Amino acid sequence: MAMVSMPFSVRSLNSPNLRPTKRYSVMAFAASRKEAVSVGVKITTQGEGHLPKLVLTSDGGSEAEIYLFGGCITSWKVPSGRDLLFVRPDAVFDKTKPISGGIPHCFPQFGPGKMQQHGFARNMDWSLVESENVEGNPIVTLELKDGPYSRAMWDFSFLARYKVILSTKSISTELIVTNTDNKPFSFSSALHTYFRASISGVSVKGLKGCKTLNKDPDPKNPIKGREERDAIIFPGFVDCIYLDAPEELHLHNGLGDVISIENTNWSDAVLWNPHLQMEACYKDFVCVENAKIGTVQLEPKQSWRATQHLSIA
Numbered sequence: 001m002a003m004v005s006m007p008f009s010v011r012s013l014n015s016p017n018l019r020p021t022k023r024y025s026v027m028a029f030a031a032s033r034k035e036a037v038s039v040g041v042k043i044t045t046q047g048e049g050h051l052p053k054l055v056l057t058s059d060g061g062s063e064a065e066i067y068l069f070g071g072c073i074t075s076w077k078v079p080s081g082r083d084l085l086f087v088r089p090d091a092v093f094d095k096t097k098p099i100s101g102g103i104p105h106c107f108p109q110f111g112p113g114k115m116q117q118h119g120f121a122r123n124m125d126w127s128l129v130e131s132e133n134v135e136g137n138p139i140v141t142l143e144l145k146d147g148p149y150s151r152a153m154w155d156f157s158f159l160a161r162y163k164v165i166l167s168t169k170s171i172s173t174e175l176i177v178t179n180t181d182n183k184p185f186s187f188s189s190a191l192h193t194y195f196r197a198s199i200s201g202v203s204v205k206g207l208k209g210c211k212t213l214n215k216d217p218d219p220k221n222p223i224k225g226r227e228e229r230d231a232i233i234f235p236g237f238v239d240c241i242y243l244d245a246p247e248e249l250h251l252h253n254g255l256g257d258v259i260s261i262e263n264t265n266w267s268d269a270v271l272w273n274p275h276l277q278m279e280a281c282y283k284d285f286v287c288v289e290n291a292k293i294g295t296v297q298l299e300p301k302q303s304w305r306a307t308q309h310l311s312i313a
């Protein structure tokens with residue numbers, strides 16, 4: 001077990017001490033119903049739809065769940081037992097569509113665009129490649145590579161590595177996309193985080209002064225503007241991109257939690273609440289998404305890296 005004494009933060013994702021201790025093939029676990037992978041990490045097929053799911057438990061009492069389908073973190077429970085993420089009641093777990101909730105990946109397109117909405121990474125099986133535990137905090141790394149399904153939409157070879165670190169009061173992710181092709185490619189991306197909320201009490205702080213692209217009413221022709229408010233509230237439908245957003249936002253979820261949303265290299269942000277378009281659940285969540293809306297260009301062998309750090313005080 002690797003040991004470090006520093007607190008977990010976005011910066012700790014850079015630590016040379018966080019070396020992989022074990023490499024795993026998901027197939028090796030597919031037959032077992034629930035198996036420990038490393039301390040604080042279990043894989044089970046007893047999740048929704050019997051899809052393989054990782055369950056991370058920290059010594060500090062937090063817990064997270066990650067489906068390999070879509071590489072989607074569906075649950076982040078802080079030590080009080082409160083789940084700060086939200087999965088929509090219409091979510092399905094049969095691979096016919098992406099999991100609607102938690103932290104889905106949008107890659108290699110945020111959209112709208114030529115490809116299906118939000119790309120294909122949330123519709124594919126990711127592999128568990130590394131698992132370790134550092135001072136009671138479980139860490140897993142998932143990988144996604146191109147295959148026939150992705151090639152049919154985007155004819156490039158790529159490698160995406162997604163590291164997730166759970167600690168007592170935070171969950172951190174690092175996404176590294178590498179061009180493994182012999183020709184350049186470009187992409188856009190986002191972490192489409194669904195936070196549990198009581199929408200009438202929600203506010204998002206930190207975006208004042210940002211340039212905006214308001215996708216309401218027409219997502220294909222967003223209206224340019226500038227955010228003037230200190231605190232953004234959600235009295236109706238909201239679907240808005242914030243360009244060059246700061247590295248830290250604060251979400252008051254209306255349920256008593258204040259969540260710090262830090263990032264490096266996710267240069268933009270998106271706020272979304274569907275209001276009456278999803279009458280059954282819009283009051284119960286808000287999406288605050290770290291995004292890269294302007295495309296990233298990668299030459300062969302080049303990589304792009306971005307981190308997200310969600311935490312409570």
Ligand SMILES: O=P(O)(O)OC[C@H]1O[C@@H](O)[C@H](O)[C@@H](O)[C@@H]1O
Binds near residue numbers: 271287
């Ligand atoms: O694909 P999902 O999870 O239903 O999310 C859709 C929404 O995702 C948001 O990120 C977009 O800004 C919206 O325009 C879109 O409607």
